[in-house]
Amino acid sequence: MKLLSPIKSAHSRTTARRRATALALSTVVAGTAAAALATPASAVTPAAATVLGGFPASYSDGTSTFVPCVDGSLHCGGTTAADVTAPDGEFFYNLVEGQVPVKTGGFVKVVIGLEGAFDPDTGQPTVFHRVRFVGRDLVPGKYTIVHPYGTAEFTTDGRGRGRSSVDTDCLTAGCGPTTFLTGALVGNYKDNGGVEGSITGGINGVNSVTVKQGANQVGFLNKFTVQAKVG
Secondary structure (H helix, E strand, O other), X not given: OOOOOOOOOHHHXXXXXXXXXXXXXXEEOOOOOOOEEOOOOOOEEEOOOEEOOOEEOOXXXXXXXXXXXXXXXXXXXXXXXXXXOOOOOOEEEEEEEEEEEOOOOOEEEEEEEEEEEEOOOOOOEEEEEEEEEEEEOOOOOEEEEEEOOEEEEEEOOOOOOEEEEEEEEOOOOOEOOOOOOEOOEEOOEEOOOOOOEOOEOOOOOXXXXXXXXXXXXXXXXXXXXXXXXXX
């Protein structure tokens, strides 16, 4: 499964426009899903300088520094600087995606990223860190996801669907993860060449996503696609 393509990632196009710019921490619940997420102390910090009409020129976790991925390449999902205009323009500083197959049926979609977009009410630039898990076609019940930044939970509805989604505002202050998730260095990109590969980063040495139902592990993934450009 190749998630990097000339077409922008579909997960953010409709959701980024609807979030409030003052959002410090929001848990979004879909259907009957119940969500919870442990968020570590803030550590990823924005540069004072701005680009693209008001977005921070870069973000750093103290080890790696990432700039807006807008050069039109496959590594950047085909996004160019000209695409970053209100109201629908968006881009990523860092994006990790994957899909965890669940052995009892269905899958859990993984989206972890730092995204620039425009506030739908003011039209002003906003940046947020997103940690999202979306379950589809699952056996009904409660699921726990162990991931690089902590744990999340959701309970599926009658159709086997569930969601846990947390956005943390990042425009002017340190936010979100203690470290970026990255892949191998390809040129000036931190990714894995558009194919699934191992990631580094996270906390407590966790560089995978595990899905549990009760005490039983029903899904595991340690290969992801990464979209990020090094500053």
